[in-house]
Amino acid sequence: MTENNTPTALIMIFGATGDLAHRKLFPSLYRLYKKGRLTDRFAVLGVARRSLTLNEFQDSVKKSIVEFTGEQDGLDEFASHFYYQSHDVTDSSSYIQLRELANKLDEQYGLEGNRLFYLAMAPEFFGTIGDHLKSDGLTDTAGYKRLVIEKPFGHDFESAQELNNRLRQAFAEEEIYRIDHYLGKAMVQNIQVIRFANALFEPLWNNRYISNIQVTSSETLGVEERGRYYEKSGALRDMVQNHMLQMVALLAMEPPIKLNTEEIRSEKVRALRSLRPMSLEEVDQYFVRGQYDAGTIKGEGVPAYRTEPMVDPESNTETYVAGKLVIDNFRWAGVPFYIRTGKRLGSKSTKIVVQFKDIPMNLYYNKDTDEKLTPNLLVIHIQPEEGVTLHLNAKKSGSGMETTPVQLSTANQSIDRMNTPEAYEKLLYDSMRGDATNFTHWDEVALSWKFVDTISEVWENTKETTFPNYAAGTDGPQVADQLLEKDGFEWWPVENLEIDNC
Ligand SMILES: NC(=O)C1=CN([C@@H]2O[C@H](COP(=O)(O)OP(=O)(O)OC[C@H]3O[C@@H](n4cnc5c(N)ncnc54)[C@H](OP(=O)(O)O)[C@@H]3O)[C@@H](O)[C@H]2O)C=CC1
Numbered sequence: 378m379t380e381n382n383t384p385t386a387l388i389m390i391f392g393a394t395g396d397l398a399h400r401k402l403f404p405s406l407y408r409l410y411k412k413g414r415l416t417d418r419f420a421v422l423g424v425a426r427r428s429l430t431l432n433e434f435q436d437s438v439k440k441s442i443v444e445f446t447g448e449q450d451g452l453d454e455f456a457s458h459f460y461y462q463s464h465d466v467t468d469s470s471s472y473i474q475l476r477e478l479a480n481k482l483d484e485q486y487g488l489e490g491n492r493l494f495y496l497a498m499a500p501e502f503f504g505t506i507g508d509h510l511k512s513d514g515l516t517d518t519a520g521y522k523r524l525v526i527e528k529p530f531g532h533d534f535e536s537a538q539e540l541n542n543r544l545r546q547a548f549a550e551e552e553i554y555r556i557d558h559y560l561g562k563a564m565v566q567n568i569q570v571i572r573f574a575n576a577l578f579e580p581l582w583n584n585r586y587i588s589n590i591q592v593t594s595s596e597t598l599g600v601e602e603r604g605r606y607y608e609k610s611g612a613l614r615d616m617v618q619n620h621m622l623q624m625v626a627l628l629a630m631e632p633p634i635k636l637n638t639e640e641i642r643s644e645k646v647r648a649l650r651s652l653r654p655m656s657l658e659e660v661d662q663y664f665v666r667g668q669y670d671a672g673t674i675k676g677e678g679v680p681a682y683r684t685e686p687m688v689d690p691e692s693n694t695e696t697y698v699a700g701k702l703v704i705d706n707f708r709w710a711g712v713p714f715y716i717r718t719g720k721r722l723g724s725k726s727t728k729i730v731v732q733f734k735d736i737p738m739n740l741y742y743n744k745d746t747d748e749k750l751t752p753n754l755l756v757i758h759i760q761p762e763e764g765v766t767l768h769l770n771a772k773k774s775g776s777g778m779e780t781t782p783v784q785l786s787t788a789n790q791s792i793d794r795m796n797t798p799e800a801y802e803k804l805l806y807d808s809m810r811g812d813a814t815n816f817t818h819w820d821e822v823a824l825s826w827k828f829v830d831t832i833s834e835v836w837e838n839t840k841e842t843t844f845p846n847y848a849a850g851t852d853g854p855q856v857a858d859q860l861l862e863k864d865g866f867e868w869w870p871v872e873n874l875e876i877d878n879c
């Protein structure tokens with residue numbers, strides 16, 4: 378890793394007029410600038426097709442910052458670092474001009490030839506851009522060259538491999554920063570710290586003491602304007618292949634021998650390699666799917682998935698997935714990892730619940746009340762609230778020896794926004810500093826696709842006759858509950874585990 382806490386670079390954003398650039402990238406760069414993490418030695422070169430003057434582009438940057446950060450301090454100064462080239466990325470003749478502009482900015486700002494190419498565009502263009510960056514000499518530079526690439530990285534293992542091979546013609550693996558914005562979330566980064574910095578947890582973090590782990594990422598949003606993309610993706614490719622499996626890898630991995638990029642990634646890869654593969658016939662035992670019907674969220678009626686724009690009225694696409702993952706290694710044999718994620722659910726929440734095994738005997742059992750001890754839980758609140766809660770049992774006040782559940786909580790300040798800009802801010806900063814720890818290595822991408830491909834093969838080839846099978850605003854389809862009931866467990870309800878109630 379190249380450590381430099383005030384990095385200098387030319388940041389070339391392909392897709393600079395798009396949603397991601399305006400909602401996440403410009404505000405994140407602005408925050409870095411305000412925090413002094415970007416000195417004056419940086420320039421941003423935006424690329425997109427529409428014809429904009431320099432002033433128009435800089436105005437659009439300022440507008441996005443006001444809208445998404447609510448701030449305007451030093452805006453003119455900040456926006457003066459932004460440049461624009463109208464350029465169709467499929468048009469080979471434009472790259473030479475782009476290279477000349479890049480070289481000029483390099484000199485003007487003293488950027489030492491450092492270049493970050495950020496692909497904030499539809500994935501069909503990733504390969505073409507990579508090819509041109511190399512063939513037209515944009516990657517021939519005296520400083521570092523890095524490619525930051527958005528999801529989705531492929532549609533399945535085969536297409537991901539094809540894309541990877543193509544990009545590797547222009548960039549080495551260590552120069553490719555594949556974004557998974559969940560890895561930029563503070564509490565996802567905290568999973569390792571909670572595990573490896575607490576004598577209380579690490580000795581218990583195995584199949585002797587843990588009964589099951591549940592990872593939930595529920596959204597109230599529907600598919601919005603992304604019907605075209607989502608119809609081909611579904612929740613499995615959109616959320617499970619990347620974010621959900623990344624969280625599982627962090628929970629399941631062995632302690633790395635050092636806290637560096639290579640060691641952490643290699644332990645995550647080992648965890649993903651330990652996922653028990655399923656045969657096509659076994660998929661239904663381990664994974665279930667759902668699709669939302671019309672319903673009510675926060676008092677407002679919302680439409681069914683099949684009536685959303687650009688969605689097939691008979692769509693077979695899943696908007697909900699629940700699954701049981703089995704990790705075949707010494708630490709986790711016998712401990713199911715349950716995951717669930719879906720759109721148009723009752724609440725926006727991402728949580729991890731680690732359920733500990735019951736103690737061998739309940740000394741406090743009272744046959745008159747027949748109350749069972751509540752299992753100990755460690756709840757990691759990823760979003761919207763950020764923090765940790767430990768659910769314990771303690772003595773009820775009074776003269777008897779009855780027990781009552783109690784909770785110990787620590788909460789960070791709450792943030793509730795989709796794809797929190799803070800995540801992008803951290804990831805942008807890391808990519809400029811050369812810290813790839815919180816980006817996904819090709820080996821992780823490949824293993825995740827291989828795991829998910831078996832499920833998609835079955836789902837794409839079997840029409841789900843029960844769709845739509847959950848109403849918007851509910852907890853999802855009943856099949857998800859049945860998945861855990863078979864094992865004698867149930868989902869911990871995310872609402873009742875809110876940190877505010879603790
Ligand atoms: N938006 C978000 O919150 C998130 C987005 N992503 C990913 O980020 C990427 C971008 O998404 P998003 O910003 O939403 O997409 P948008 O459709 O909003 O933006 C696409 C951008 O690409 C440009 N563009 C399209 N075709 C060409 C072309 N042939 N040559 C040059 N520029 C072109 C468009 O500008 P113009 O029309 O002017 O050419 C625009 O700037 C996608 O991979 C998406 O999956 C990932 C997570 C979240």
Ligand SMILES: O=C1O[C@H](COP(=O)(O)O)[C@@H](O)[C@H](O)[C@H]1O
Pocket residue numbers: 594596598615616727794795796797
């Ligand atoms: O990558 C994606 O993530 C968002 C959910 O992100 P979050 O930070 O709000 O949890 C999801 O809405 C989107 O469909 C998916 O592409």
